[in-house]
Amino acid sequence: MKSAALLAALASAVAAASIARSDASCLTVSGDAAWPAKSEWQKAMPEIETQKPKESWTQPPYRLDATTVAEVIAAINFTRQHNIRLSILNSGHDFVGRNDAPTGLTLSVSGLKGARLLSSFTPAKDGVPSVDSKTALNTLPTQKGQAYLTFGAGYNTRELNSLLAPSNLLTLGAAHGSVSVAGGWGQTAGHAPLSAKYGLGVDQVVEYKVVTADGVLKVANEATNPDLFWALRGGGGGTFGVVVEATIKAHPSQKVAMTQIWINTTDYNDQSSIYPFAAKFMSEFTAWQDKGMGAYYWLYPNAMSIFAFYSNDDASKDWMNEQFKPTMTKISKMKGINSKTMVFVPLEFPNFWAFFKQVWGDMPGKGGEGMPGGMTARMTASPAPPTLSRRHGPGDGAATAARGIVYLDSWLLGKKELQSDKWASVLKAAMPNLPGGNLGGQFIGGGETIKLGNNDPTSVLPAWRQTYLHLILYAYGKPSSLPLRQFAPDMGAYANEAYPRTHQNWQTTYWGKHYPKLAEVKKKYDPTSLFWVTPGIGAEAWTAQPDGRLCRSERSSTNATAAFAPLNDNKNDADPHVIDEIAGSAFPIKYSG
Numbered sequence: 227m228k229s230a231a232l233l234a235a236l237a238s239a240v241a242a243a244s245i246a247r248s249d250a251s252c253l254t255v256s257g258d259a260a261w262p263a264k265s266e267w268q269k270a271m272p273e274i275e276t277q278k279p280k281e282s283w284t285q286p287p288y289r290l291d292a293t294t295v296a297e298v299i300a301a302i303n304f305t306r307q308h309n310i311r312l313s314i315l316n317s318g319h320d321f322v323g324r325n326d327a328p329t330g331l332t333l334s335v336s337g338l339k340g341a342r343l344l345s346s347f348t349p350a351k352d353g354v355p356s357v358d359s360k361t362a363l364n365t366l367p368t369q370k371g372q373a374y375l376t377f378g379a380g381y382n383t384r385e386l387n388s389l390l391a392p393s394n395l396l397t398l399g400a401a402h403g404s405v406s407v408a409g410g411w412g413q414t415a416g417h418a419p420l421s422a423k424y425g426l427g428v429d430q431v432v433e434y435k436v437v438t439a440d441g442v443l444k445v446a447n448e449a450t451n452p453d454l455f456w457a458l459r460g461g462g463g464g465t466f467g468v469v470v471e472a473t474i475k476a477h478p479s480q481k482v483a484m485t486q487i488w489i490n491t492t493d494y495n496d497q498s499s500i501y502p503f504a505a506k507f508m509s510e511f512t513a514w515q516d517k518g519m520g521a522y523y524w525l526y527p528n529a530m531s532i533f534a535f536y537s538n539d540d541a542s543k544d545w546m547n548e549q550f551k552p553t554m555t556k557i558s559k560m561k562g563i564n565s566k567t568m569v570f571v572p573l574e575f576p577n578f579w580a581f582f583k584q585v586w587g588d589m590p591g592k593g594g595e596g597m598p599g600g601m602t603a604r605m606t607a608s609p610a611p612p613t614l615s616r617r618h619g620p621g622d623g624a625a626t627a628a629r630g631i632v633y634l635d636s637w638l639l640g641k642k643e644l645q646s647d648k649w650a651s652v653l654k655a656a657m658p659n660l661p662g663g664n665l666g667g668q669f670i671g672g673g674e675t676i677k678l679g680n681n682d683p684t685s686v687l688p689a690w691r692q693t694y695l696h697l698i699l700y701a702y703g704k705p706s707s708l709p710l711r712q713f714a715p716d717m718g719a720y721a722n723e724a725y726p727r728t729h730q731n732w733q734t735t736y737w738g739k740h741y742p743k744l745a746e747v748k749k750k751y752d753p754t755s756l757f758w759v760t761p762g763i764g765a766e767a768w769t770a771q772p773d774g775r776l777c778r779s780e781r782s783s784t785n786a787t788a789a790f791a792p793l794n795d796n797k798n799d800a801d802p803h804v805i806d807e808i809a810g811s812a813f814p815i816k817y818s819g
């Protein structure tokens with residue numbers, strides 16, 4: 227932030243801030259008399275590019291790949307002054323399609339780079355020294371304690387952990403290397419493989435730098451703009467401003483032990499016996515979560531595959547065997563389950579990066595080639611159709627693209643639910659009765675995610691602080707989490723991995739008791755609703771018209787009749803087979819013994 231060019235841009239931003247967004251009842255779209263000429267766009271944003279719809283794939287007519295904060299400020303000022311819709315794009319992974327719109331400007335922030343390690347952090351009015359794309363990462367001598375990482379908002383999990391590896395540090399991020407850390411992931415909740423040990427993504431952030439709707443760069447930490455800082459840790463991406471930089475915790479990397487388990491029913495056609503087994507496994511697993519263990523599983527009507535991991539100085543294959551195998555062997559003798567076909571493969575790694583590389587790959591698009599089956603096997607068994615790779619962003623270091631809407635559904639569940647007598651039958655009812663249907667269990671709660679919720683300093687959906695399991699329903703179709711919602715009505719859903727057409731009572735489903743206060747913070751920092759995503763805080767402000775034009779809505783955030791969020795007019799649906807990349811299609815093992 228020290229360069230003369232940036233200071234000049236900031237000064238012009240302050241001047242521009244006095245020009246308010248027009249109070250017009252509708253936004254301007256291409257073809258309107260008020261739509262600026264191309265030369266005006268280019269004058270304000272010299273690097274801007276035009277975009278055309280691709281087949282049935284709609285996109286805004288202009289796109290800016292920002293690499294500096296000054297460009298972000300210019301994009302915000304231009305769209306505000308000209309009453310034009312603005313979409314923020316980072317990794318493009320949003321399942322709900324909130325990174326894209328049929329009109330206006332796409333502001334891509336994945337080019338905001340630069341990182342610096344700090345050995346300590348104290349919240350201050352001016353924030354930490356800023357980074358830009360020329361800031362080369364320093365290394366810290368290997369240390370036992372926690373450090374902090376300041377980075378441009380365009381980095382993803384894989385890039386950050388690769389940068390941290392020489393200092394033997396790690397940071398939390400999605401279990402998919404290409405998801406951005408300071409975008410929708412870190413601003414909504416952010417669950418990670420090691421969440422049970424270190425908390426959610428929102429628990430990692432100690433400072434954000436954000437350009438708000440007035441075009442002004444603001445520091446948000448516990449000392450400065452604390453209300454904005456609170457809102458940015460749970461209120462969701464694309465809502466309060468454009469985050470350009472984050473400072474987050476970096477934890478010392480320790481050994482990792484993992485195990486993969488596959489199990490199926492004795493009779494391949496038996497589509498009942500797996501549920502009592504799975505329910506028992508999940509009920510037992512909560513105790514391991516409180517020790518810091520995490521797991522992902524995929525449950526099919528006749529089989530289950532589990533992938534569990536634990537990071538600590540004592541983590542080893544032997545530790546995993548001792549902890550896990552006796553219980554698994556015991557419960558795999560349950561009725562209808564074939565313990566002879568249980569495959570149990572423990573592995574160990576010297577540090578988190580070695581584990582991450584093997585499981586999720588160290589290069590864009592690469593799975594964990596060394597994995598004995600599991601994710602890689604499923605992906606190989608069901609290669610993504612060509613349309614998918616075309617729509618998926620090209621990966622690290624490159625400009626990203628919106629990947630399209632995915633019709634999954636999900637619900638958060640606590641210990642009480644996982645230990646309920648009804649759990650096995652609820653699981654069975656929840657299994658999507660659709661082609662490719664399976665339940666993707668994410669054991670990313672418990673442990674620190676619960677403890678850090680005491681006097682919660684974040685605005686994350688309070689149900690996260692009781693969550694042990696985030697259960698996702700996958701299918702080639704539109705699965706429904708209704709049986710889970712009816713079973714656990716007081717919990718809620720993760721807005722990033724939810725049904726795209728939103729749930730009834732969406733405000734409490736995604737934000738719980740925090741919604742009214744989040745709506746106030748939204749009004750304070752974005753009074754004319756420049757930033758609009760749905761579902762999102764303050765989504766009631768606009769209604770999308772068929773031509774992509776947003777018009778002021780009569781609804782208000784306190785209107786109890788606003789049971790459903792305004793419909794998103796992004797109609798770019800991903801190929802339904804995209805779930806093969808995230809979950810699995812048919813279970814590969816058929817027992818013939």
Ligand SMILES: Cc1cc2nc3c(=O)[nH]c(=O)nc-3n(C[C@H](O)[C@H](O)[C@H](O)COP(=O)(O)OP(=O)(O)OC[C@H]3O[C@@H](n4cnc5c(N)ncnc54)[C@H](O)[C@@H]3O)c2cc1C
Nearest residue numbers: 314316317318319320324400401406409410417463464469
């Ligand atoms: C394959 C896959 C794996 C996933 N794994 C996980 C997981 O392990 N854990 C988990 O919690 N989630 C996971 N997710 C869901 C993920 O949290 C969401 O897709 C999330 O919205 C991605 O945020 P993004 O910024 O990377 O993506 P984008 O789609 O680019 O952005 C998402 C939203 O955030 C806004 N946004 C992005 N950057 C900024 C910014 N700098 N400032 C303000 N707003 C911004 C966008 O406008 C949009 O509304 C996964 C998704 C996929 C597709």
